[in-house]
Amino acid sequence: MKRIIFIILIFCIAIPVLNAQLWKMRRYELVGGAGPSFFFGDVGGFSHSDNILGLRDLTFLQTRFNINGNLKYRITRDINIRLSLTYALLRANDDRGSNTERGFDATTSIFEPAVMGEYYFIKNQAENSYIFVSGKAPFLTEFIKSLDFYAFAGIGGLSYTVQGNDALITSGMETGGFTAVIPGGLGATLIFTPNINFGIEVGGRYTFTDYLDGYTSQYSKANDVYYFLNFAITYKLKTGPTGLPSFR
Numbered sequence: 001m002k003r004i005i006f007i008i009l010i011f012c013i014a015i016p017v018l019n020a021q022l023w024k025m026r027r028y029e030l031v032g033g034a035g036p037s038f039f040f041g042d043v044g045g046f047s048h049s050d051n052i053l054g055l056r057d058l059t060f061l062q063t064r065f066n067i068n069g070n071l072k073y074r075i076t077r078d079i080n081i082r083l084s085l086t087y088a089l090l091r092a093n094d095d096r097g098s099n100t101e102r103g104f105d106a107t108t109s110i111f112e113p114a115v116m117g118e119y120y121f122i123k124n125q126a127e128n129s130y131i132f133v134s135g136k137a138p139f140l141t142e143f144i145k146s147l148d149f150y151a152f153a154g155i156g157g158l159s160y161t162v163q164g165n166d167a168l169i170t171s172g173m174e175t176g177g178f179t180a181v182i183p184g185g186l187g188a189t190l191i192f193t194p195n196i197n198f199g200i201e202v203g204g205r206y207t208f209t210d211y212l213d214g215y216t217s218q219y220s221k222a223n224d225v226y227y228f229l230n231f232a233i234t235y236k237l238k239t240g241p242t243g244l245p246s247f248r
Contacts (some may be wrong), residue, residue, distance in 0.1 A: 114156025
């Protein structure tokens, strides 16, 4: 009888400890994402007095796309470090806004490498379950328990190339360059299976240049910014005995 009680006691102590460490079995994550890009520069758009919060500058014609790949490493259960590589197109033109008579048009291609940190302020309850890690996906009624919510921020570089129309080129358009960017934003993740997540993320980039569209105005009071809305899929890699990712 004492032996049975001892075994039960060991299980009661060991199972919570085991569950608390399950995330370490998959510390590396490969993430691919894509979605629309939104640019706010000196070409196109309405003046601040006519455009509260910049909402009038959000138009389909000036929306382009971004694609990205990421490698994440889980430092703790709630904190990740992330290497991100993004290619995107940005568009700006004066067809709609406060300077339609000017007639500028710019398309900018960008490549953005960045290092970011992620903090999960709401963490799912599913992956911390041995049953889930063993391969049993959550029931539909457990949907909320399978969601993560996080904030991210970091620093990166930005290589950009601008193509403009004749009016913009004549004004003395800058053709491109390299600058620093500060990314930041919010995201949510659905833990679909032990190996696969689905996610959505919205993030902005503050740049250290005002020539992302090849032009700056004497009335400009801030550097250029752009935003990404991303839909992502994550594949988790098993952690090998050496602490490196295992591809088996």
